[in-house]
Every structure is written in C-alpha cells, then in structure tokens.
Amino acid sequence: MATVHVKRVYEDASDEDGYRVLVDRVWPRGLSKEAAHVDEWVKEAGPSTELRTWFGHRPERFAEFARRYRDELDGSMPLSHLRDLVADHDVVTLVYSARDEEHNQAVVLADVLRGS
Template identity: 50%
Template sequence: MSVIVLKRVYDISSPNDGCRVLVDRLWPRGLSKENAGLNEWEKDLAPSTELRLWFHHSFELWTEFSEKYRKELHEADLGRDFLKRHKDQEKITLLYAAKDEEHCHAIILKEYLETIK
C-alpha cells in the first residue's frame, strides 16, 4: 500500500517524493513542464470546472465545497483505478498549485484515496 503525501507543485522536487502526480485541472502558472518534475498529470482527479469556479477558493464555502467534491469523487470512482495503477509505488506525492494549504482540494482527495485503499 502506498503512502500518500501532499506538496505544492512549486516546492523543490525531491527523490523522496516517490511518484509525483499533479492533481490540478489547470496547469500551474509560471511553471514549465521541464521544471515540474512530474511523473503524471491526473486532471480527472481534480474538482470539475464548474465546482472549481463555484468555490473560487472562498473560505466560507469550504465545508460545502468539500461535500460536493467528495460526491464527485465517489460518483466518478476514478480513485480506485488510480490506486490500482499505482499499487507498486511506495510513495505517491499529490501535487497542487493552491497557495492556501489548509483549504485545498488535494487534502480532500488524499483523504478520499486513503479511505478506498
């Protein structure tokens, strides 16, 4: 079973990151693909465009956003396939661009993936 950790995509990559997966729907501003150090980009694990635009990083909507995003993840059931494809990875680092590290969709995604392991 893989250990799943979170990290901002702008932070320096490390060999200890394991498999580095960008989980944002949009490419991070100001970051070249060469400097990102990604193993893959999983856009489909990110919130839908509609949900992302509705939330717009509004702290007041965090609880409702969390519920809606969990529902999207559950209904799409992409997490199971993602974990199956990465079953041999010791560590998976989910990368995100958000500045607010406490109200970021990657936190919800990590919790979701850990519940379906």
C-alpha cells in the same frame, strides 16, 4: 498501501516525494513540465470547473466543497486510477497549484485515498 503526501507543485521536488501526480485540471501557471517534476498529470481528478469556480478558494466554503468534490469523485475513473497508483507505489505525492495549503482538492483527495 502507499504513503500519500500533499505538496504544492511550486515547491522543490525531493526524493521523498516518490511518484508525483499533478491533480489540477489546469496546468500550473509559469511552470514548465520539466520544472514541475511530475510523473503523471491526472487532470480529470481535479474538481469540475463549476465546483472550482463556486469554491473560489474561500476557506469558509471548504467543508461544502469537500463534500461536493467527494461526490464528484465517487466511482470515477480518475479515482480508480489514483487508487491503482497508490497500490503500485510506496510513496505517492499529490501536487497542486493552489496557494492555500489547507483548503484545496489535493487535501480532500489524499483523505479519500487514505480511506478517511
């Protein structure tokens, strides 16, 4: 099983990132596809528009957001695909555009992929 990392897409890519997967539904603002250095964009892995809007990146809502997001992911094709990527690569880095590095969907998704 791969090591799963989480990183802001605006940070410089590095060799340690391994296979980089963007897990946002919307492409990051002001970033070209070349500058993002993503190997794959799995936009369906991002939270639904309704959940994202409700959460609004408010840390006090993160625990409930994580619970609802896990429910959305449960049995989904994007999650199955990401699990396949983790099985096929030594290192997978989930990249996201949110400013908050602790309270975002990539953190939750990484926990799911790690089996937490």
